[in-house]
Amino acid sequence: MKTGSRLPLLQAMLPWLISVLAALALLLHGPIAQLAHYHDFADQSDCSGIPHAIDVLTNIAFAIVAMAGGWFLLEKHRRDDTGIAFPAYCTFALSLAATAVGSSYYHLAPDDARLFWDRLPIAFACCSLLAAVRAEGLPGMDARTAFMELVLLLIAALMSVIWWKQTGDLRPYLLIQGLTLVLVPLWQWICKAGRADRLAFGAAMLLYVVAKITEMLDAQILQQLQVMSGHSLKHLLAALAAGLIVWCWRSHQEAKVIVPVQKIVVQRQTAS
DSSP states (O other): OOOOSOOOHHHHHHHHHHHHHHHHHHHHHOOOBOOTTTTOOSOOOEETTEETHHHHHTTHHHHHHHHHHHHHHHHHHHTTOOOTTHHHHHHHHHHHHHHHHHHHHHHHSOOHHHHHHHHHHHHHHHHHHHHHHHHHHSTTOOHHHHHHHHHHHHHHHHHHHHHHHHHOBOHHHHHHHHHHHHHHHHHHHHTTOOHHHHHHHHHHHHHHHHHHHHHHTHHHHHHHHSSOOHHHHHHHHHHHHHHHHHHHHHHHHHHHHHHHHHHHHHHHHHHO
16 A cells, blocks of 8 residues: 655664675574585375375365465466556465476475575565565556566576575575565555555464464474474465465455445436
């Protein structure tokens, strides 16, 4: 929601200040290497010849959310109701579909080479979401600027994963995920986005944090649940988080259909 021609200086600078401080903190921290046992997942199930079956099959959730998102975005395009955030949201939906494919490919035979194709679409999803929220909320944003920001953020996402692949250092990749969790709700608060949007996006960010926690408790959760490991649960929670964002697209469509209908009813009542 655009609220004016410009933001107060402190509010405008706060996201940049947080980004710079986070980057400096990681720079001072030094390289963050991937855990040596990262590929040793708790899920050792086999289903019809599919190794690590639950870790693989839970990625279907990302595909379902991606298809729903694609359908809603197609409906917006048909009604010529796209807006300047449309390319970023399309990229987000495509990134979810790519995550379903890349993560499934990785979990079939986990190693660093395959992990690249798991992490890349996740980084793209984070950066496209950042671009979408900025495009929707920041006053004075035009379509060309919004698209250029999307391109630059996607390049940053690509470089963060390439940097990890070449150096073993996860800092840029972790920075992108961490900033997404902080900046998305912050920008929505600064730009006074609708309450429903802020609640849905905030809940999505919280769900993703919980998903990362379950990932770290991979074996412990499998011990408790028996049927599903922490990493498999992470897939479902992360897909649910993305689903909340896609739900916002649907709710926007319904609102824009209901309002004109209400106006027509009022006009007819007035005329009679």
